Amino acid sequence: MGERFKKAIGVEGTFKDTVMPMINYCYTNIFLGGAGYIISMYFSIFLTRVVGLDIEFAGFITMVAVIWDGINDPIMGIITDRTRSKFGRHRAYLKWGIPLVFVSYIMLWNSFGLDGENHPYMTVAYFLFAYVLYKTAYTIIAVPHTAMLPELAPEYNKRTQYTSVSYIFNSVGMIPSYIILLILLAVFGFSGGLTRDAKAPFFVAGIILATMYSIAIYGTFKLVKEPSSLDMKNEPLDIKYAIKEYVDVFKSRSFRQYFGISFFWEMARSFYSTTYIYYVTFLANQYKFYPLFNTFAGIFESAAFPLNYALTMKHGKKKCGTIVTPFMILGLAIGLIVTASQPGTSKATFMLLLMLAGTILYPFGMSGIGFVCNNVFPDLTDVDEMITGRRREGVVATCNTMVKQVTGGINTFIVTLILGGFGLDTKAETTEFIEQPDSAIFGIRLCVAIIPIVAALISYILLRNFQMTKDDHTMIRAAIATKHKYGSVTLTDEEKDRCYVLTGHRLENTWLGKDNDESQGHTLDKDESGNYIILIEKEAEKKALMANA
Numbered sequence: 001m002g003e004r005f006k007k008a009i010g011v012e013g014t015f016k017d018t019v020m021p022m023i024n025y026c027y028t029n030i031f032l033g034g035a036g037y038i039i040s041m042y043f044s045i046f047l048t049r050v051v052g053l054d055i056e057f058a059g060f061i062t063m064v065a066v067i068w069d070g071i072n073d074p075i076m077g078i079i080t081d082r083t084r085s086k087f088g089r090h091r092a093y094l095k096w097g098i099p100l101v102f103v104s105y106i107m108l109w110n111s112f113g114l115d116g117e118n119h120p121y122m123t124v125a126y127f128l129f130a131y132v133l134y135k136t137a138y139t140i141i142a143v144p145h146t147a148m149l150p151e152l153a154p155e156y157n158k159r160t161q162y163t164s165v166s167y168i169f170n171s172v173g174m175i176p177s178y179i180i181l182l183i184l185l186a187v188f189g190f191s192g193g194l195t196r197d198a199k200a201p202f203f204v205a206g207i208i209l210a211t212m213y214s215i216a217i218y219g220t221f222k223l224v225k226e227p228s229s230l231d232m233k234n235e236p237l238d239i240k241y242a243i244k245e246y247v248d249v250f251k252s253r254s255f256r257q258y259f260g261i262s263f264f265w266e267m268a269r270s271f272y273s274t275t276y277i278y279y280v281t282f283l284a285n286q287y288k289f290y291p292l293f294n295t296f297a298g299i300f301e302s303a304a305f306p307l308n309y310a311l312t313m314k315h316g317k318k319k320c321g322t323i324v325t326p327f328m329i330l331g332l333a334i335g336l337i338v339t340a341s342q343p344g345t346s347k348a349t350f351m352l353l354l355m356l357a358g359t360i361l362y363p364f365g366m367s368g369i370g371f372v373c374n375n376v377f378p379d380l381t382d383v384d385e386m387i388t389g390r391r392r393e394g395v396v397a398t399c400n401t402m403v404k405q406v407t408g409g410i411n412t413f414i415v416t417l418i419l420g421g422f423g424l425d426t427k428a429e430t431t432e433f434i435e436q437p438d439s440a441i442f443g444i445r446l447c448v449a450i451i452p453i454v455a456a457l458i459s460y461i462l463l464r465n466f467q468m469t470k471d472d473h474t475m476i477r478a479a480i481a482t483k484h485k486y487g488s489v490t491l492t493d494e495e496k497d498r499c500y501v502l503t504g505h506r507l508e509n510t511w512l513g514k515d516n517d518e519s520q521g522h523t524l525d526k527d528e529s530g531n532y533i534i535l536i537e538k539e540a541e542k543k544a545l546m547a548n549a
Contacts, residue, residue: 022162024223025152026169028094028145030216034173034209035105035138038181040273041294043108044412045281046202047127048426049194052116055426057124059416065131066409072136073406076143077398078242081391082234088226090144090151090394095221100137102210108134109206111199141217147393148226150378156473157313159378164309166374171302173216178298181205182291193287245395253504254383257466258376259399263407264459265369268452270408272332272362274415275447282424282436283444284355285340293359301363308371316470317379321372321463328365329456334358335449369459379468382476387503389511415447422446467501476502478524478532483512486522495524 047058076093083089107130114123153159184201185191235241249255281287308320334354341348381396419426422443424436436444475495482489489512491499496507507513525533 019165021152021224022165023169025148025162025220026166027216027219027223028141029166029169030173031101031213032142032145032173033170034177035101035213037174038177038205038209039108040270040408041178041277042181042202044274044416045194045277045426046109047116050196050198050202051111051114051123051127052196053120053123053127054116055416055420055424057116057120059413059420061124061127061131062409062416063413064128065135066406066413068132069135069139069409070406072139073143073398074242074246074395076139077147077394077396078237078245079394080144080147080397081394082232082237084229084232084234086228086230088148089229089232090148091221091224091226093140093144094217097137097140098214098217100133100140101217102214104130104134104137105210105213106203106206109202115196143394143397145220146377146397148224150381150393151226151391152224153378154477156379156470160309160312160317160375163371163374164305167305167371171298173213175298176212177209178294180208191288191291245392246399248388249384249392249396249399251505252380252383252387252502254466254468254502255380255396255399256504257462258373258380260462261369261459261466262373264455264462265373266407267411268328268332268455268459269366269370270411271415271447271455272452274412275419275444278419278424278426279335279338279444279448280355282426283340283441283448284338284351285343286352286355289352289355293355296356296359297363300360301367304364304367305371308367312371312375317375317468318372318463318466321368321460324368325365325456325460325463327361328368329453329460331358331360331362331365332449332453332456334361336445369456369463372463376466376468379473382473382480383468383502385480386476386499386512387505387510418447419443472498472502474532474534475524478534479512481534482522482524486520488515488517488520488522490516490521490523492523 044055044058044062047053047061048055053061080090080093083092085092108127111123111126114126116123149159149162153162181201182191184205185198188198188201190198190201250259277290280290280293286293304324308324311320311323334357338351338355338358341351377396381391381393384390384392384396419440422437422439424440424443475498479489479491479495479499491507499507499510499512503510527533
């Protein structure tokens with residue numbers, strides 16, 4: 001089976017030396033994929049239907065937590081880049097973050113007797129603390145884990161393979177987490193709808209999932225090897241230096257392009273995912289099929305993975321996004337025409353089939369740009385090094401995680417403001433269908449379809465204009481390696497033009513182009529097939545392997 005898996009993802013070498021390091025690294029993705037998935041599907045409606053908070057309060061909790069996330073992410077990025085430890089710059093934080101993950105995730109799903117109607121402000125304060133604690137724990141894990149990838153997988157295609165395995169482990173986290181919660185809701189008698197009495201299944205689920213995620217994170221810490229950073233030298237740190245670290249990231253044209261793609265993709269995704277349960281429950285009157293819809297969504301998002309992977313390996317990292325993303329937009333458009341209907345009628349059957357079609361098309365298409373964003377990110381660290389001359393995986397990784405976390409959280413707050421402002425009623429004590437005013441129906445359509453369609457179209461257009469190719473990336477790594485080895489590098493006019501396209505700077509204004517002695521003639525080495533040779537990084541990899549052994 002190991003050999004079949006190795007062949008499926010297109011790697012060479014033994015299973016132990018090639019695939020197992022990817023698997024070990026991706027255990028943490030069980031937490032990164034599963035924890036956020038359950039929060040995105042259930043936390044908002046848990047706060048409103050089960051705890052009894054106003055929908056605006058639920059959005060306020062999310063907004064404050066993500067503002068904190070926007071503060072702690074950059075701090076964590078700088079910390080992990082400057083960490084001197086025998087475990088390396090990033091790995092130790094996985095172990096240190098486990099207790100916070102365990103405690104905070106349990107707190108998120110239990111109000112400990114507080115009720116949103118009788119004690120609204122105390123309840124808001126409690127869940128604010130719980131969510132801020134969880135966001136802190138997530139940052140401590142996610143930023144160092146993301147920052148490790150460019151170091152563990154320096155090659156263009158190898159990074160795609162790591163990302164592909166991470167997608168599998170995201171599903172390993174998402175699907176069991178979802179099934180566990182569904183089983184508990186059924187056991188406790190709440191599979192048909194959520195009311196104020198549905199606290200117990202969420203509390204039990206929180207304990208089980210917190211345990212599962214903690215074990216997964218520890219697996220990565222225990223099994224991944226990262227070179228010691230005890231001998232690393234750091235520049236003096238102050239606020240001005242910290243701000244400059246993040247401003248410098250945006251000097252890269254490639255990063256700015258990536259940021260726009262990620263921002264609007266996350267905007268489309270977060271508006272849709274936050275509104276979806278309200279769309280199913282209050283617009284379509286199909287809550288009993290909510291588990292079925294999510295099961296189909298998980299299946300077809302996973303089904304897109306082989307296609308995305310094959311297109312990426314054959315045609316480059318943006319190809320799958322340009323081909324698959326239109327299906328996402330088509331799936332979103334179905335939200336414009338679905339209406340409520342009485343169960344058992346032909347109209348209800350038609351609407352159910354229509355919603356199933358949207359549930360298939362949206363996740364299948366959504367996975368395209370998502371796969372691109374995860375694959376492109378590690379390459380941005382090399383463009384950043386070309387400009388600054390430093391490896392800043394933590395700082396660049398922070399910008400990656402911050403786009404996802406902060407954008408998603410702010411959008412969740414905006415959704416709750418829109419739905420509340422348009423008059424959506426979420427607090428009626430009944431599992432039966434609640435008739436909503438026309439304004440509330442329009443608010444749901446606005447958040448589940450109109451805004452996501454516009455954002456997805458913008459992301460798609462930006463993606464088509466993204467410039468970096470596999471050859472570009474290999475050239476960058478070869479140029480950086482040559483500069484490190486000789487202190488100088490000479491590029492052809494064509495190579496200089498590509499560097500300008502990727503960085504947005506003339507070569508002489510980057511670290512790669514400064515202090516070059518053209519008379520030395522340190523051009524980039526190529527093999528007989530015309531491919532760039534990266535000698536220094538091969539030597540560095542051997543040293544790292546010896547150190548890990």
